[in-house]
Each structure stands twice: as structure tokens, then as C-alpha cells.
Amino acid sequence: MRRAFYARPVLEVARDLVGCVVEHGGCAGVIVETEAYHDSEPACHAFVGLTPRTSTLFGPPGVAYVYRSYGIHALLNAVSEPAGIGAAVLIRALEPVAGVDAMFARRGVVRVEDLCSGPGKLTQALGIELTHNGTSLASGPIVFSPRPAAWRGVQVSVDRRVGITKAVELPWRFCAADSRFLSRRVRVARAA
DNA sequence: CATGGGATTGACT
DNA sequence: GTCAATCCCATGC
Numbered sequence: 001m002r003r004a005f006y007a008r009p010v011l012e013v014a015r016d017l018v019g020c021v022v023e024h025g026g027c028a029g030v031i032v033e034t035e036a037y038h039d040s041e042p043a044c045h046a047f048v049g050l051t052p053r054t055s056t057l058f059g060p061p062g063v064a065y066v067y068r069s070y071g072i073h074a075l076l077n078a079v080s081e082p083a084g085i086g087a088a089v090l091i092r093a094l095e096p097v098a099g100v101d102a103m104f105a106r107r108g109v110v111r112v113e114d115l116c117s118g119p120g121k122l123t124q125a126l127g128i129e130l131t132h133n134g135t136s137l138a139s140g141p142i143v144f145s146p147r148p149a150a151w152r153g154v155q156v157s158v159d160r161r162v163g164i165t166k167a168v169e170l171p172w173r174f175c176a177a178d179s180r181f182l183s184r185r186v187r188v189a190r191a192a
Numbered sequence: 193c194a195t196g197g198g199a200t201t202g203a204c205t
Numbered sequence: 206g207t208c209a210a211t212c213c214c215a216t217g218c
Binding site (some may be wrong): 007035037041043044045067068070071072073075076090092118120121162163164165183 | 197198199200201
């Protein structure tokens with residue numbers, strides 16, 4: 001997708017990225033789970049303002065923001081909203097569609113459901129590293145492309161974000177309904 | 193310069 | 206269900 005796709009409200013970008021394709025390292029997968037982050041809320045790294053770490057988030061949209069989580073995992077985000085606004089979409093899970101053998105080799109698991117069903121898993125499966133921070137999602141090496149025809153009308157479920165301690169109430173997680181490749185099940189809304 | 197806290201995962205009880 | 210691994214960076218002295 002071009003830059004204009006990402007230069008929109010991050011909630012729209014997060015929803016619209018479900019069903020799109022991510023390619024890297026000879027592998028590809030369809031995005032089945034995303035989360036939105038915005039500098040107006042404390043769960044977002046950009047909440048603290050412009051620092052060396054957050055400069056990617058405040059930069060131009062359509063760029064990869066990759067950072068290390070828990071000292072171990074690289075997490076992939078798509079910088080969104082116009083430059084000057086710190087916002088990004090976290091890619092949390094993929095349905096593997098190409099290069100599955102390479103994914104198994106990188107992951108060392110036996111079930112296809114374990115390849116990309118989490119934000120740290122999918123970066124390992126695709127060989128995405130911290131050095132990809134700041135690279136264009138249009139020209140690569142990580143490339144995002146529009147929904148294949150079969151995903152054009154995908155049903156998207158909404159849920160609260162996973163693994164955060166602040167702004168936990170915001171319904172900013174978007175999942176392909178009924179996908180078996182999610183990092184966790186969508187929590188069904190409880191009756192009031 | 194020292195400290196502390198994670199947008200997680202996998203191994204283990 | 207619990208818990209440690211491990212590193213980047215924001216913050217505070």
C-alpha cells in the first residue's frame with residue numbers, strides 16, 4: 001500500500017490492515033490480528049513524546065517501527081497518521097501463506113498454528129529484526145500489500161488490547177473473526 | 193551512571 | 206496456573 005493508506009486515523013488503519021499481506025525473507029502471511037497505538041494514550045510508546053526511541057513513531061507513515069520487547073522479541077508495527085503524530089499499528093498474528101518451510105526452520109515448532117500466532121512469533125518466522133526499524137513498507141525489505149480477493153470482505157472482531165497495563169479498557173484490537181491463527185481468542189463481550 | 197519496566201514466549205508445577 | 210529470560214531506553218540522581 002502507498003503512504004496515503006497509513007496517513008489516516010490509526011483505528012481505521014488497524015482495522016483495514018486485517019486481511020492484508022506481509023512479506024519478508026521469502027515468506028508471506030495474511031494479517032489476522034492488529035492493535036492500534038496512539039500518542040494520546042499511555043500504552044503507546046509515543047506517549048512520552050519525541051525521544052530517540054519514538055522518533056520513528058512520529059515520523060512519516062507507511063514505515064516499519066520495530067522494537068525489542070522483554071529483551072528477547074522484535075515486534076513489528078506500521079507507523080500511521082501524518083508525520084508529527086505518534087501512532088502505529090502492532091501486527092500481532094498472521095495466517096501463513098508462503099514460505100512455510102522457512103518459517104518452520106526459523107521457529108522450530110511443529111504446528112502451523114504456532115508459526116505466527118503472536119507478535120514475537122511472526123517476526124521470528126519472517127526473519128524480521130530491529131535493523132528493519134524505519135524501513136519503508138512499500139519498497140521493503142518488509143512489504144505490505146492489499147487484501148487478496150478472498151479476504152476482501154473479511155469479518156473483523158473488536159476486543160481490548162493484549163498484554164498492556166495502561167489504557168486497558170480501549171477496544172483497539174482487531175481480529176479476523178474465526179481465524180485459527182490468532183494469538184488468543186477474542187473475548188466475547190459479557191452481558192452487562 | 194544506575195535503575196526499572198516492559199505491546200512476550202516457552203518451560204514448568 | 207506461575208515464572209524467568211534478556212536488552213533497550215526513559216528517567217532520575
